[in-house]
Amino acid sequence: MSTLKTTRRVAVGLVAAAAATFSLQAQAESHAMDMAGKTVEWIIPFSETGGSAKWANFYAPLLSEALPGQPTVVVKFMPGAGSTKGANFFQDQQFEDGTTIFGSSGSTQFPFLLGDPRVKYDYADWNVVLASGTGGVAYLPPELAAQMDGMDASALQDVDFIYGNQGATRLDLVPTLAWEMLGLNVESVMGIKGRGDGRLMFERGEANIDYQTSSSYLSGVTPLVEAGTAVPMMTWGALDDDGNIVRDPTFPDIPTFKEVCEATEGCETSGEKWDAWKAFFIAGFPAQKMVFLPNGASDAAIATFTDAFEAIKARPDFVEISENRLGKYPQMTGPAAQKALESGTSVSPEAKEFVVNWLQEKYGVSLN
């Protein structure tokens, strides 16, 4: 990969390039970049088929409209090595004119937090301009859900559960750790290619516990709930401004894991296990997807992109068009995004150590 990467359409003619550079300098002083005629490449470290692709494809045309000069915004997929390949590539990019941006996900954050040997990137070097949250819902077959006594899940502790797991170190560690804290005996069947496959396994009656992120739950599981073949168990919750876990605004009627845990004997909402769960929940869900400018981005560029995302959020139709695709979650910019970044990319050494040991004991996964 070349380290110096310009947009190709700028390069079509030297004149255009010179003009662009000139206008960049001229505009930098007035704190807004004119990006007319440029192409913004939005690197997504996953394949065309995942949730991040959906998210980026939703934002890309809106971003194109909202940036000054209406540049073309193209989503560039760079999958590999569990998203660390794309992230490592982005780490090598130097800021030039704001035409390279990066979309990270929980699956990029987790290897970073766990000290995966493949990680050569550092979130501290990057500049966040948007943070999108999401949530997750766990659900059960009706006959098992009926065994729960209100929010008390103790009756489920004798059941042999099977769960289709995408990988021990992926986002799936949040649900599996939560279930373990409830004292549930969940056996993970590995090798699931996406959460959709996990839901299919549940529908076929092979798995008897599952979870989906909010948007997938709305499209894939709500119809099952209506048909009476699935019953929601709990959400992971959402964060309020003070960092407390509260009910998920998209699913206000479903209790959170915190509530279920409090009602279930043997499950504690304090202590190192809870702290570790909460830390990884925050990294995986409320700050799941973020947009970054590379190392060394100018203040003007950060301001330009922040303004653009704010303009998107301010669209009169934003609530309507985003609800189906992203769920009712905060789309954070500016200081809020910065805060989300900090909480999403830092866990205490204790929480990290706990999860690393837990992965080693439970799955034999060694991260050293």
Add this chain to the structure above:
Amino acid sequence: MDVIMEALPALGSAWGLILQPVVLGYLVLGVLMGLCIGVFPGLGGIAGLSLLLPFMFGMDPILGLALMVGMVAVVPTSDTFASVLMGIPGSSASQATVLDGFPMAKKGQAARALSAAFASSLFGGLVGASFLTVFILVARPIVLEFRTPELLMITIFGLSMVGILAGRIAIKGVVAAGLGMLVGTIGEGASSGDLRMSSYDFPYLTDGLKLVIVGLGIFAIPEIISLLRQDRAISAEPQIGGGWLEGVKDWFDNIWLSVRCSIIGVIVGVIPGLGGSVVDWIAYGHAVQTTRDKSNFGKGEVRGVIGPESSNNAKEGGGLVPTLLFGIPGSGSMAIFIGAIALLGSGQIEVGPAMLKNNLDITYSIVWLLALANVVGTIICIAASGGIAKLTTIRFALLAPFLFMIISFAAFQSGQNLMDLAALLGIGFLGIMMRRFDWSRPAFLIGFVLSNPAETYANQALQIAQSRFRKGVGEGIDYIFTPIVIILLVITVISVVVGLRQAKNILAEGDVKSGSKRAPFVFLLIITGYIAYAFYDAASIPAFSRDRDFPMFVAGVSLLGCLALIVRMMLKPETDTIFADRELVGEDADATHGLWPTLAWFAALLGLTALLGFILALGLFLFSFMKLRARISAVYALVYTGFGIAFMSTMAWLLNRDFPPGLLQEYTQLPWPFN
């Protein structure tokens, strides 16, 4: 009855939606774009749909669907051009077509092969759509009956096709398939992420090798190199025999084969998780088994084209079931399709379990747009096939560099890494050697394609079965031995027994003469060495990880096969078929150019790319090849080079793709496309 009462009005309103001039216009536009992209090997629907995505936002749903469906539908039709004319498998849907389609082209029957293929595609698409119209109403509960043991059994059934394609010595075919499976296990295991035959110090292999690279390497490169060495045109006849009418007539004569293969295509396509990778092989196997005179397979039997081509378009229709009813994409392009649907209109179409209830008319529109796109695409393709088939009469030295350019570009798109090109060359070399020593390349490819599902489903089925058995023996037995599994098991056993008996007649690699002992023996030892090392490598993964079991099992079985082959080689005289070697007698032996100088040209393109980046390397390569090897004048060579680069750049610019950079690009900043 209720269901049908609901379905009929929905079907009516679907046709009402489709049959608007503007919708048909978008459909034709999509078809044309799909055809242009589909002729490129390795790009296919994903590239095309990604191109359309930015326009989908807020677009009128039916127009957007027409555009996208038109594009997706014709990719398995148009990739037939590359498979038949050049022996390049354009996508996983057309691998089996290469086996007989390309030999037909070599015999000068390209137009006939193409039109037979297109007629079959069209018919398959229509059968698929008709079947789906009814089936989609009852599909959900049926699809849910296919649990992991059933999926594993279908995978094993697909693998049993190796029996038919094993070649003259069955064990060689089995070892080839085993080798393919082992190559498929390279990289991170699906279960706990343990590495097989790779290391984090050399990250390229940790993601495994991509199908595009293996398919192009194993089929396309050996054929291109072989033709290039003989310095002739693809077609041995100067005149193209057999016009397009003859191909259509061939299809009509085999219409029942086409019907059966279409049904196979829809049914396998419907099952989520397997999709396209096995379907053409199963259809090919079926075509072989139902043909009385099997002696022509592998040498240009038209039934070998009709079977897979009928199934692969039908499969696209079947693939809509998991995509629309479950929200689970059957392929990469279907995944983008799902994403794009969410962008249409105000996002009111939500694929998944509610699709039938809320959007039955849209569902039917998609099914029949697909069928209609097939009709339009096929007519265009048949009309074009006569002209395009003339490519096979051009001197191959003029085509080859262009093909190298395209397959290098395609290979690079799979991982955007220079190593993609090195892997292509490496697998290509393996393909050349397998072809030379008469090891079944189709068997290798089937093994590679099915390696992943076989491993994943085997591990999962085993784990779930263990859990069921813990609850009770009866529950475990009920889980594994369902009626579907038993039926598939019986079919598989019959197919293997019958297949092995017939395999001697089906020469997927043509008739290869035997000669000296040394070269075939050395090749066998190298293969044995790799397999033994793979076994050792898997065995060194900690014992609690499931990632070691499958490679160890496959390598163990293959090693036994290798051992049997070694013993046989030691006992038999050098005239035995086991010592088949193409370099001794036949086309390759009489070739004008040697293997190494010809391969060196391709290696040079790779080496230059590593130094100068793809476009500059390509310029040098095209010019010097034309001047020195094809021996045309400098002016023509210059024109050729200019055209090639302009073409490549336009393609990449339109699809927004990068070129492989080299060392030069590390140190300097060059304008596009040289960067």
